[in-house]
Amino acid sequence: MSTPVDKKKISIVCFSGDFDKMVAAFTVATGAAATNREVTMFFTFWGLNALKKKKGRVATGNSLMARAFNFLMGGINNLPLSRLNFFGASPILMTKMMKDHNVATLPELVEAAHALGIRIVACEMAMKILEVEQSDMIEEVESVVGVATFLNESENSHIIFI
Amino acid sequence: MKHFLDITRETCPMTFVKVKLQLAKMDTGEQLEVLLNAGEPLENVPRSCEEQGFKVLSNEPTDNDKHLLLIEK
Numbered sequence: 319m320s321t322p323v324d325k326k327k328i329s330i331v332c333f334s335g336d337f338d339k340m341v342a343a344f345t346v347a348t349g350a351a352a353t354n355r356e357v358t359m360f361f362t363f364w365g366l367n368a369l370k371k372k373k374g375r376v377a378t379g380n381s382l383m384a385r386a387f388n389f390l391m392g393g394i395n396n397l398p399l400s401r402l403n404f405f406g407a408s409p410i411l412m413t414k415m416m417k418d419h420n421v422a423t424l425p426e427l428v429e430a431a432h433a434l435g436i437r438i439v440a441c442e443m444a445m446k447i448l449e450v451e452q453s454d455m456i457e458e459v460e461s462v463v464g465v466a467t468f469l470n471e472s473e474n475s476h477i478i479f480i
Numbered sequence: 481m482k483h484f485l486d487i488t489r490e491t492c493p494m495t496f497v498k499v500k501l502q503l504a505k506m507d508t509g510e511q512l513e514v515l516l517n518a519g520e521p522l523e524n525v526p527r528s529c530e531e532q533g534f535k536v537l538s539n540e541p542t543d544n545d546k547h548l549l550l551i552e553k
Contacts, residue, residue: 349493352500353528422494430497 327356327475329468334480335364335391336400337409337424343480344427351434358475359431360468362441366448368394368428369440369455379449387448394424432458439463481507486515487525488546495521496528499551503534506553511537514549522547 328350332343343359351357361369370378370393377385399408416423422430431438440455442464452462463471485502487495499514506512516525526536529551537550 345493348497352493352496353524354531419491420489421491422497426494430494430501433501434497 325354325356327358327472329358329360329472329475329477331477331479332359332361332365332368333363334400335367335397337397337412338400339480340365340368340394340397341424341427344424344431345422346478346480347436348422348427348430348434351431351436356437356475357434358437358439358468358472360439360441360463362444364391366440366444366450366455367391367397369438369459370394370450371454371456378454381449384447384449388450394428397424439468441465441468482511482513484513484515487521488515488517490521492520496525499525499529500532503529503532503551503553508553510553512551512553514551515542516547516549518545518547525549526551 328347330343330347332340334340347357347359370376372378373393373395375389375392375396378388379385396406397409398406399412402408413423437460438458440452440459440462442462445451445462452459483502483506485498487498490498495516499512502512514525516522526539526549529536535552537552539550540548542548
């Protein structure tokens with residue numbers, strides 16, 4: 319084996335909970351990890367929906383407002399397309415088109431991200447607002463961090479906001 | 481031991497992902513033969529393998545604009 323070059327670092331802020339933007343985030347993340355980059359994905363606000371353990375609509379949280387928000391937003395199976403969502407039909411149609419063209423679907427990309435060891439972290443503040451606990455999220459969530467920790471850890475990284 | 485992977489039906493980023501995950505499963509010294517398409521996979525798969533410290537032993541064109549890459553872990 320020849321000597322590997324030093325790893326470049328990429329941090330992706332996953333703010334949007336839109337289906338297409340989440341596909342873009344996981345595509346960049348897995349492509350970067352597979353080409354020798356150290357990747358961290360920081361999920362905040364609507365992006366947290368992609369990390370929920372329950373993939374459908376569940377009234378998570380304690381307050382009425384949080385439970386309503388979490389139910390209406392749902393999990394990774396309910397992410398809307400950012401345009402032309404057509405009441406949730408479009409992500410299903412888009413997934414079919416992706417399969418027809420041998421393009422990795424969102425669940426396949428998420429699975430690849432885990433297999434590649436991409437670091438998944440969740441935003442403490444957004445979790446507090448939406449009353450989502452770490453136990454409500456998939457076990458691959460490595461830690462719950464604040465923005466200062468995220469920025470410190472991303473100091474030598476390219477940061478991408480999606 | 482020689483392994484084989486056909487990524488000609490895959491699209492970005494799964495071309496790189498499948499090669500990376502296959503190499504991760506292999507022991508040092510084992511070889512991986514990868515059948516890939518010209519263009520993006522041919523330009524980037526060998527380069528990223530070398531960046532990760534793997535040795536690209538050969539890169540030969542085959543039929544229909546495909547290439548066969550031999551990588552040693």
